[in-house]
Amino acid sequence: xxxxxxxxxxxxxxxxxxxxxxxxxxxxxxxxxxxxxxxxxxxxxxxxxxxxxxxxxxxxxxxxxxxxxxxxxxxxxxxxxxxxxxxxxxxxxxxxxxxxxxxxxxxxxxxxxxxxxxxxxxxxxxxxxxxxxxxxxxxxxxxxxxxxxxxxxxxxxxxxxxxxxxxxxxxxxxxxxxxxxxxxxxxxxxxxxxxxxxxxxxxxxxxxxxxxxxxxxxxxxxxxxxxxxxxxxxxxxxxxxxxxxxxxxxxxxxxxxxxxxxxxxxxxxxxxxxxxxxxxxxxxxxxxxxxxxxxxxxxxxxxxxxxxxxxxxxxxxxxxxxxxxxxxxxxxxxxxxxxxxxxxxxxxxxxxxxxxxxxxx
Numbered sequence: 001x002x003x004x005x006x007x008x009x010x011x012x013x014x015x016x017x018x019x020x021x022x023x024x025x026x027x028x029x030x031x032x033x034x035x036x037x038x039x040x041x042x043x044x045x046x047x048x049x050x051x052x053x054x055x056x057x058x059x060x061x062x063x064x065x066x067x068x069x070x071x072x073x074x075x076x077x078x079x080x081x082x083x084x085x086x087x088x089x090x091x092x093x094x095x096x097x098x099x100x101x102x103x104x105x106x107x108x109x110x111x112x113x114x115x116x117x118x119x120x121x122x123x124x125x126x127x128x129x130x131x132x133x134x135x136x137x138x139x140x141x142x143x144x145x146x147x148x149x150x151x152x153x154x155x156x157x158x159x160x161x162x163x164x165x166x167x168x169x170x171x172x173x174x175x176x177x178x179x180x181x182x183x184x185x186x187x188x189x190x191x192x193x194x195x196x197x198x199x200x201x202x203x204x205x206x207x208x209x210x211x212x213x214x215x216x217x218x219x220x221x222x223x224x225x226x227x228x229x230x231x232x233x234x235x236x237x238x239x240x241x242x243x244x245x246x247x248x249x250x251x252x253x254x255x256x257x258x259x260x261x262x263x264x265x266x267x268x269x270x271x272x273x274x275x276x277x278x279x280x281x282x283x284x285x286x287x288x289x290x291x292x293x294x295x296x297x298x299x300x301x302x303x304x305x306x307x308x309x310x311x312x313x314x315x316x317x318x319x320x321x322x323x324x325x326x327x328x329x330x331x332x333x334x335x336x337x338x339x340x341x342x343x344x345x346x347x348x349x350x351x352x353x354x355x356x357x358x359x360x361x
Contacts, residue, residue: 074290074293074326074327077290077293077327078327078328078330079360081297081360082359082360083297083301083305083357083358083359083360084330084357084358084359084360085297085300085301085328085329085330085355085356085357086329086330086331086332086355086356086358087329087330087331087337087338087341087353087354087355087356088331088332088335088337088353088354088356089331089335089337089340089341089351089352089353090109090352090353090354091352092111092172092175092176092350092352093175094352095109095111095175095176095178095311095352096175096177096178098354099178099310099311102310105310106356106357106358107310107354107355107356107357108304108305108307108309108310108311108312108354108355109178109310109311109312109352109353109354110304110311110312110313110314110352110353110354110355111176111179111311111312111313111314111350111351111352112314112316112321112324112345112350112351112352112353113168113193113194113197113313113314113315113316113345113348113349113350113351114193114315114316114317114318114321114345114346114347114348114349115157115161115185115187115189115190115192115193115315115316115317115347115348116157116158116160116161116162116163116164116165116189116192116193116196116347116348117157117158117160117161117164117347117348118155118156118157118158118161118189118234119152119155119156119157119158119234120147120152120155120232120234121155121158121161121347122158122160123146123147123152124147127146135147137231137232137286138231138286140231140283147232147233147234148231148232148233149233150233152233152234153233153234153236153237153238154187154188154189154234154236154237154238155188155189155234156188156189156192157188157189157192157193161189161192161193161347161348162192162196164347164348165192165193165196165197165348166196167348168197168348168349168350169196169197169198169199169200172350173197173200176197176198176200176201176313177200178311179198179201179217179311179312179313180217180218180309180310180311180312181217181218181220181307181309181311181312181313182194182198182201182217182218182219182220182312182313182315183220183221183222183225183303183304183312183313183314183315184219184220184221184222184225184250184314184315184316185221185222185225185226185227185315185316185317185320186221186222186223186226186237186243186252186255187226187227187235187237187317188238188243188246190225190315190316190317191221191243191246191247191250191315193315193348194219194313194315195247197315197348197350198217198313201216201217201219202249203216203219203249218251218309219247219249219250219251220250220251220254221250221251221252221254221255222254222299222303223254223255223256223265224295224296224298224299224303225295225296225299225314225315225316225317225320226265226295226316226317226320227316227317227318227319227320228286228287228292228317228319228320229265229266229269229270229287230269230270230273230284230285230286230287231283231284231285231286232286235266235317236263236266237263237265237266238263239261239262240252240255240258240260240261240262240263241261256268269284269287270284273285273287289319289322289323289326289327290323290327292319292320292323292324292327293323293324293326293327293328295320295323296320296323296324296327296328297328300324300328300329300355300357301357305357318344318345321344321345322342322344322345325338325341325342326342329353329355341353
């Protein structure tokens with residue numbers, strides 16, 4: 001954890017102090033955020049900064065760097081899939097009773113959590129606070145979108161983000177004792193969030209593994225719950241060797257091309273979706289809400305549903321969770337659960353639901 005804390009501090013120093021592009025004596029470019037640059041950007045009337053301004057202003061309160069456009073009604077998409085997933089929102093205090101009442105293996109109790117504040121979230125908020133205009137996350141110019149800078153790759157938690165996770169453990173830890181499996185995005189901020197929030201489930205030499213004792217909770221990283229792919233470098237995974245050292249208790253065997261240190265899953269998506277701009281170069285596209293929903297559906301149906309555990313924690317990201325809650329799982333319309341559950345998760349927020357899987361006839 002200390003390694004990531006130092007990395008988070010270094011990133012903050014490199015990126016959060018100013019916003020202007022300066023040229024160094026060696027003719028290389030360094031990014032620093034200055035008040036002058038903010039004033040310049042505030043009055044910039046370039047098409048890049050102004051496009052989609054109404055959509056951007058509507059998302060100011062989200063303070064989120066990975067959120068696509070407004071969620072749409074995806075009823076037809078849900079009904080077209082071979083498996084339908086009915087959801088019932090649960091208060092955490094109801095999880096144990098709901099689990100005890102399960103009568104078949106088609107229903108699982110799932111605790112969904114978004115990661116705590118990451119360095120990229122902090123940068124996004126600082127930009128919006130200073131300019132009055134959120135970052136256009138579809139902007140391809142790093143001068144206007146700092147989440148394209150290599151320094152934000154696999155952004156870790158900030159101190160605030162870690163504190164948010166600690167508070168969740170303090171407030172809700174007593175209700176999470178029945179968790180049998182923790183599935184996590186392989187991005188560092190999600191792994192850190194899980195380790196802090198579910199600290200009581202971390203493997204320990206003090207926990208006996210002799211016959212007859214309770215089995216330890218499994219920790220598994222899964223590509224299917226990663227954040228939006230394509231453009232924003234905060235969602236690209238750092239070299240795998242660094243992650244393996246920091247999180248030795250997590251099983252990374254399901255990752256694509258595990259033998260490679262680079263983020264092959266990310267790279268393949270960018271190569272597959274990149275398009276030329278004005279016939280010059282190729283620019284990767286942001287993953288759409290619908291495409292993220294396909295990933296979420298595959299994860300829930302092809303992986304989670306097939307697992308033997310009945311109570312599971314899934315720790316991921318805001319855009320993925322938004323796609324999953326709006327375009328994959330279905331709530332009873334009369335209950336009103338879908339309206340609240342389908343909103344964007346707050347930083348480190350936990351929401352629980354009973355998911356029932358049925359074949360779509």
